[in-house]
Amino acid sequence: MTTGAGSPVAESPELHALRTEVRTFLNEQLAALTFVPAVDNWMSGFDPEFSARLGQQGWLGMTLPAAYGGHDRSPVERFVVTEELLAHGAPVAAHWIADRQMAPGILANGTEEQKQRYLPGIAAGTLFFAIGMSEPEAGSDLAAVRTRALPHDDGSWTLNGTKVWTTGAHLAHAMVLLARSDGDAGDRQTGLSQFLVDLSHPDIEVRPLRSIDGEAHFNEVIFHDARVGPEALLGRRGEGWTQVMRELAFERSGPERYLSTMPLLRAWAAELRRSGATEEQRITLGTLTAQAWALRRMSLSVAAELAGGRRPDVRAAMVKDLGSAFEGDLVEAVRAACATDPRRTGDDPFARMLADSMLHIPAFTLRGGTNEILRGIVARGMGLR
Known part of the structure; x- marks a missing residue:
């Protein structure tokens, strides 16, 4: 029985050739001991050299125009590449956020200067991004934004506030920040704007947060009167909520929402x-x-919607809800059915992978919006609320 990322439906010869090319590359990398397969490696497997190799292969920035370092390929072609990387447990965390949603967000909303500054590096696998959305005491209520962006007469901005659970901020070069530029917290979705912020800024503090596995993938990011220029504003002032909602369709619908633990299933097989x-x-x-x-079929349907320029917000929320629950269920099912005791140390790689998988379970239904929040989105989209 096949448990890799092969297709359950017919693929075109071109897509099949691309899939074969990616698998060959990954098998060569495995044979060369370039990486060790691991679960959840799209979040925790930070390897800049591997990301750069993918950029050299033309497998990052795939849907970007060639004018910005991209390759003018389709979202479905990108889907083929990403699911193979995930199924093989490749270390793709360094570039993942930038390639997945920051690239299309900057392409859709950025100025020409912003596109030229950021997109070629994303496509090359050498420029990494973090997402500045979640805040302390707000849970998954994304609209409860208290981080402020104070405008100045010269067009510059002063940023104050705190973001939390920010994946990879301690290693990223830049962040897309959602901040309140107008009104107050009671205005909810209105008065929000997005900003492109370089994390090397002297008035931005990044504090790693250590999780149960002993690693520090998440961070708290604090803005201490951080002054940024007019060029930092991404898109239109006050349109931040609309822009973020479009980006979240990319974040919530991808194959990483159900393939994070696929390396464990393959190893068990x-x-x-x-x-x-x-x-x-x-x-x-x-x-x-x-x-x-x-x-996978559901996720592919969202990729097709995105390729057609549509906004599959409800479908994306459904994929994330069902997929993230499945990832945890997979680990529990394998643990119950196998005869291996999970151990983080020792000579058995399957026992180590199983142990690591169990420690990652709590994050699956939290990151990218809790499943309870996502079900609310689905209910509203279906007219049930």
Whole structure:
């Protein structure tokens, strides 16, 4: 039974050739011991050299115009590349946020100067971004923005406030910040603007937050009267909420929302091939694989909507809700069905992967918006609220 990222539906010869090319590259990298497959590597596997190699292959900035260092390829072609990277557990965290949503956001809303400054580096896999959305005491209420952007007569801005759970901010070069430029917190979605901020700014403080696995992937980012120029404003003043909602469709619908733990399923399938599988284990493996195929079909439909210039906000929220729940269910199902004790140390790579997977479960249904918030989006979109 295939548990890789092969297609459950017919692919064009061009897409099949691309998939084969990516798989060949990844197998060569594995043989050269360039990376060790790991779960959740799109968030925790920060490897700038690997990202640069992907950029050299033309597999970053794929949907960007060639004028900005991109490759004029389709969202579906990008989907093929990203799901192969995820299924193989490749270390793609360095470029992931920049390539996934900052590139299309800057392309859609940025000035020509901003596009020329940031997009070529994103496509090359050498310029990394963080997302400045979530705030302390706000939970998943994205509209509860208290970070302020104070305008000055010369067009510059002073930024004050705190962002939290900011993935990779301690390693990123820049951030797209959502701040309140007008009104007050009671205005909710109105009066918000986005800013492109270089994280090397002397008045921006980044404090890593250590999680249960002992790593520090998340951060608290504090703006202490950080003055930025007029060129920092991304898009139109006061249009930040609309811009963010468009970007979140890219964040919530991608294959990383159900493939974070696929390396574990593939590793378990390899274990069963070596040792033999019971009937119950075969049923579990088949059930998990079928669920992954169904989620993949949903995610592909969102990619098609994005390719058509539409806004599949509700579908994207559904993919994220169902996919992130599936990722945790997969780990629990494998743990219950296998005969391996999870251990973070020792010589058994499958036992280590299983242990790491279990420690990542709590984050799956939180990041990118909690599942409860996403279900509210779906309900409103379907006219149920």
